[in-house]
Amino acid sequence: MGKPPLHPMNTTDALHDGEQSLRIPSLPAAVVKLNELVRDPNVGVMEIGEALGEDPELSMRVLRIANSTMFGLPTTVLDPCHAASILGINRLRSIVIQAGTIGVYGTKSLRKDMEMSTHWRHSILTAHICRTIAGKSPRTDLMDPAELHTAGLLHDMGRAILLDNVREKYLEVSAAAKRDGVPLTEAEREAFGVNHAQIGAKVVLAWDLPRNLAQAIAFHHEPWRVAKALPSAIVIAVADRLAHAVATNDLARMPQVAERRDLRFLGLGMGHLLTVATNAILAWKAIEL
Secondary structure, three states: OOOOOOOHHHHHHHHHHOOOOOOOOOOOHHHHHHHHHHHOOOOOHHHHHHHHHOOHHHHHHHHHHHOOOOOOOOOOOOOHHHHHHHHOHHHHHHHHHHHHHHHHHOHHHHHHOHHHHHHHHHHHHHHHHHHHHHHHOOOOOOOOHHHHHHHHHHOOHHHHHHHHHOHHHHHHHHHHHHHHOOOHHHHHHHHHOOOHHHHHHHHHHHOOOOHHHHHHHHOOOOHHHOOOOOOHHHHHHHHHHHHHHHHOOOHHHHHHOOOHHHHHHHOOOHHHHHHHHHHHHHHHHHOOO
8 A cells, every 4th residue: 555645734744854944935915915806805906906006026927828828818907906807817827836836946047047947947837737738628616717727827836845945956966857757756855754745745735726736736746545535636737747848858758748547637638639739749848937
């Protein structure tokens, strides 16, 4: 029998049991406020747009993302209220979280930091693929496309935390795992007492984002352990593998990024996967930080 799944709530203890504490960044105040408004059933779309408009820098980043070719909106979004009305609450929330989390690290700094830049480009592409798969799968028990976009964006947030806190050691651990053929999550747990998926789940909970989001992220490297209860974990796992294949230009590997049982589970065929892959290649070229 395998070990029982580690619940995301246990990651707090795991972090404290490691060799050092890991600092987790706070979301910008504007993102926290918008997240609270989204959960309030008495708050309308326009009120959320007006609240977003109170933070000019965040608004600018949101509009740039919303108007990118990756979202393919039929019309140009001109201001926060317009964005709210065109996108709807869930899609706007996912874009706000993307703008806010990347903004925490500073876009200018990211352009100079190859490791962190690579991390965020991979995360953005994974988010895009998650949203695309969610839109094609006939399953009705997946998170909605906007939520899966957020899950894809934050699935490797634990890696960003490790890079931010213990960069040199983490790069050594990552390189050694790749060289020795050891799963990265196992190498991380050996070195830090916790792996990046568990750290990512803790971040999501600390940011007061939905619990099912944290759980799916916690198991995205072992999704079949929780597939029945958390089917969205399969989407994140497939999107993660496909994003890596696209980023490394490993075209021969793309048809193998999803096992047959993954596709059957999601109600998709190989033709669907190839369409998603083609779309992902175009999206990868369009990503800007």
